[in-house]
Amino acid sequence: MIIAATDLDRTLVHSARAAGPVVPESVVCLERRGDVPTAMLTPRTAADLVTLDRHATWVPATARTVAEYRRLDLPSRLGVAPRFAVCAGGGVLLVDGEPDASWAREVRRRLAVSAPPAEVARRLGTARDADGCFLVARRAQVRLDGLAAWCAERGWRVDVDRAKVHVLPVALTKSAAVAEVRRRTGAAHLLAAGDSPLDADLLAAADAGIQPVDGRLHASGWRADHVAVTTGSGLAAGEEIAAWLVRGLRPT
Ligand SMILES: [Mg+2]
Known part of the structure; x- marks a missing residue:
């Protein structure tokens, strides 16, 4: 199969x-x-x-x-x-x-090792919650410098595309x-x-x-x-x- x-x-x-x-x-x-x-x-x-x-x-x-x-x-x-x-x-x-x-x-068990989404959402400023699993923000509205390192320390990772920033728990x-x-x-x-x-x-x-x-x-x-x-x-x-x-x- x-x-x-x-x-x-x-x-x-x-x-x-x-x-x-x-x-x-x-x-x-x-x-x-x-x-x-x-x-x-x-x-x-x-x-x-x-x-x-x-x-x-x-x-x-x-x-x-x-x-x-x-x-x-x-x-x-x-x-x-x-x-x-x-x-x-x-x-x-x-x-x-x-x-x-x-x-x-x-x-929920796997994501418990990462910092709470609310803490990451505060760093992003304006972010939309995607089914309680990760955060999405408009690229133009996010301060990107230092963001990846800041997130990595908290068990999150960053993916930036043309218009959006996705921030996800590493797990x-x-x-x-x-x-x-x-x-x-x-x-x-x-x-x-x-x-x-x-x-x-x-x-x-x-x-x-x-x-x-x-x-x-x-x-x-x-x-x-x-x-x-x-x-x-x-x-x-x-x-x-x-x-x-x-x-x-x-x-x-
Ligand atoms: Mg695709």
Whole structure:
């Protein structure tokens, strides 16, 4: 049995801004803000995800909160209802669409070694709480100098992207939640895909993985022998990644 654990945003689904040089005429839109798509994929990617879900345990593994993940509405828009999904960067495990209580207890136990979120939120100034698991702030509103060192002393880590600053307890990882799914399902093989530094632990833990060439992780210089890199970017990379995962279902 195979688990395919994948990040969503900028890995399989893309906003209009991240869609890349060529946007095909027909796309499947999962989310929009006003008239602007914030999560879309090509019909071919959508079809491959259906295949993946049918023949493996597809585990979406995202930093989205539960509400943000549910907004994508995979069951009605893609026709797939993944049995397991990882939200809030590993802090929430959805089983059949509902938060798993025993994983929530385990996360609380693991996060107890880090400083309380309220202390970190005060340092950040304005920060949004993501399902009680980590903090998100607008990059422009955060004093970044010295932040990583300050957080490291308190058991937290910092990831800065184009617009946002994510601050997470060090024990909060997608790979830990996916390992729990692996334990429960007894899956022998783990495939993974992701684009950002928050996906590095998941890719490292996989038997084989893939990252998009236009991802922040790739731009940071992160490479691993068992992790392939797409040739295309944006929606085309999403297509490549989904096809790569489907190919990985076949025993070699
Ligand atoms: Mg991503």
